[in-house]
Amino acid sequence: MSEVPPPPHRRRAHTSKRDLERYAGLFAARTARPEVISLAGGLPDTSTFPPQSFAAQMTRIAQESAAEALQYGPTEGFEETKDCILEVMGAEGMLPDPDDVIVTTGGQQAIDLVCKTLVDPGDVVICEAPTYPGAVPVFCSYEAEVIQVECDADGMRIDELEQLLERLRGEGRRPKFIYSVPSFQNPAGVTMSIARRQRLVELARQQEILVVEDNPYGLLRYSGEPMPPLYQLDGGDFVIYIGTFSKILSPGIRLGWAVAPPPVMEKIVLGKQAADLCTSTLTQYFVREYFSEGRWQQYVADLVGIYRDRRDAMLEALREHFPAEATWTEPEGGLFIWATLPPYIDTGDLLAKALRADVAFVPGQAAYIDERGRNSMRLNFSGVDEDEIREGIRRIGQVIAEQVDLYGALTGQAPSAPASAKPDGAEVLPFRKSGEAGG
C-alpha cells in the first residue's frame, strides 16, 4: 500500500488570478530587451518554415479563392479544415466524427469555450499541480474553484485524484471537469503513464465526470514510445479533446480545435458564435493549402529533430551548470523542462538577479494557485538555439550558485558541489515517484 498523500491544496481561485497577472505583468516588460536570452517563452521556432512555400500558398489563395478567404465562414469551421484536423489526430491514433469537431481561434479559445459552456461560478475544476499557467486565468474568469492535484514523474497522481473525488462526493459536490495536459506537460514536461491514463478514463466513465485533454505537444516526441491520448482510450464519451496547429505549424495563425460529444458541442458552437462568429477563414485556407502539399508530417519530423537537439543541449547544460541541490525533469517531448531548486531560493526573486545577467525563465509559482512552486522554474528549450540554451543555463546556474553559497554562509552550511560531481543516474526527478497505487 502506498502512504496516504497530503490533501490537495485548494483555494478560491480569484486570489491566484492576481498573482498570475502580476507575474505576467512583470515579465512582459522585463524580458522584452533584445539582449536577454529568454528561456521564459513557450515559443515554437517558426524560423525554419520555408518562406517560399508560405508565399506560394498565400499566392494560390489570393489567386484562386480570394473572395471566399476574405469572407465569413461557418462557426464550426470549414469541412476542409476538419479534414486536416482528422489527419493530425489520426497521426496519434484518434478518429473522431467530424461533426464533433469545432475549429477555434487557437487552443486557448477552446479552453475558454469549454469553460463558458460548462462552468458556473463556484464550480470545481480540477487540474494538475503544476498546471498550464495560461489555463488558470480562464478558469478564474468563470469563477471556478480550482483544485490542483499533484504531479510526479508519471503525470497527475491518480490516487490523489481518487481521494479528492471521494472527498468532494462526501461534500455533495462534483467537479465540472478534470483538466489535464497528459503528454509532455506544460510546465512540468512530464507525461502521464499508460496505467494512469487508463485509470483516469475509467474513473471518468464510472463517475460520469468529463475530462478535458489538452494535447498541444503530442506529436513532438523526441524519445520513448508514443502514448495513446485519453481521447483514444475513452472513445470520446467523457473526454473533451483540445488540439492546436500552434506547435506543429504556427501559433501566429491562431488555429486550434475542440472535439466534444454532441450535447456539449452544441453549446460550444453557441458560445463560439457569441465570441467571434467564426475562426479566421484566411488562416483556415492557409492550413488547407499547406496540408494539400502533403508535407506537414515531414515538417513536424524536422521540428522534432531540432527540438530534440535543443532538449539534449539543455539537459547537458543543466548537468554541467546547476548545483547539486537542483533537480529537473527529463521530458520525452514538448517544449519545457521543470527545474526545482533548494526550498530557500524564491525563483521570483532569483529572476531579478537572472535578468541582470540577461537571462529569463518563468518562476514556478505561476503554475500554482497557492504558495507552492516558489522554488521551481519553467525552462523553455524550443525558442532559442543550442548555443543560447547553453549560455542561458550557464548564466542561471551561476546566479543559483551564488544564492546557494550565500545561504551556506548565512546558515553555516558547507558550500555545494557542482551537479556534475553527483554519481551518474542518482538524480533529477523533482517529483516523488509514486507507489503502486494510482497506477
Added chain:
Amino acid sequence: MKVAVLKGGRSLERGVSLRSGARVEDALGRLGHEVLALDVGADLVKRLTAERPDVAFVAMHGVGGEDGTAQELLELLDIPFTGPGVAACARCMDKVLAKHAIREAALPTPDWFAFNQAAFRELGAADALGQLEGSLGFPLVVKPSRGGSSLGVKFAASAVEVPQALVSAFSYDERVLLERFVEGRELAVSILGDEALPIVEAIPAGGDRYDFEARYEIGRTEFVCPAELGESESAAVTETALGAYRALGCTGFARVDLILAADGPQVLEANAIPGLTDTSLLPQAAEAAGMSFERLVERILDLALEPAAA
C-alpha cells in the same frame, strides 16, 4: 516647448516606467508641448544632443533613472530636468543612505542594520545575526537597500526565516537592511515643490498587515485619499514627511512613505520619482488637492525650469 520624456531603461520597474511615461506624454501633448519620447538606452546622449530638448521629464523608476544616473548626464548636457537632483536621487534610491540622512536630521525611522554580501561571505556576519535579531526583535523586515515597488521585501516572523529572506533580498542588491517592524497605518505623502499634497493611506484588503506582497497586487490594497486622520496627526505626518524631503535634499517632487505608529509617524523611505500611472499615489494625491493630471505635469515642468531648482 520641446519636452523629452525619459522612460523605460533596464530597471526591473521598466514596465511601470513605460506606463508613467506614456501617461505623461499624453498630458504634455494635450498641453501643447512638442513631445520627444525616449525609451532610455545606449543612444540616450546622442539623441539628447541631436534633439536638444528644452527640458527633460524623467519618468524612470528604479536603478538607472531614479538613482541619479540619468540626472548626472542631463546636468552634463545642461538640460533642465524634472524631479530631484543627482544627490537627492542617489540618497532616496539607497534606503540605507536615506535612513542615515533622516536619522541625522533627528527624524524618526525604524531601527535597522545594513549589510553587504561581503559581510556574510567574508567577514562571518552570520554570527552576528542572533545578536541583531535580539536587538530588532521579531517580526522583522528584510529589504534590498536599492529597489522599488517592494520587490524583494520579505517579512521574517522568526530567526529561521531570516537566511531565506536575506537570499531573496540579495537577489536585488548587494546591500540589504534588516529593519524593525513597526505596526501602524501605512501612509504616503507626495510633495510638490515645497508643498505637501493630501495624505494617502494604503489599507490592505485582507487586513493582514504582514502580507507585504498584498500592497502591490491590484485589488488587494485600498487607497484612501485624503487619509482619515485627526488634525494633529495629519500635521505631524506632513511635517515629518517635509522634514525627510528636505533632509534628503529633494526638489521638484518626491513621495515619502511612512508608518503612523501609536507613538507617531516613522519614515520608511522616500521615492525620488514616484509612479505617475493612473493607479499611482502622487497623481491620486494631486487629484485630491483638486489638481488635474495635466496641471500636475505642468507644475512639475515649471518647478524644473525655476532657477532655484537647478
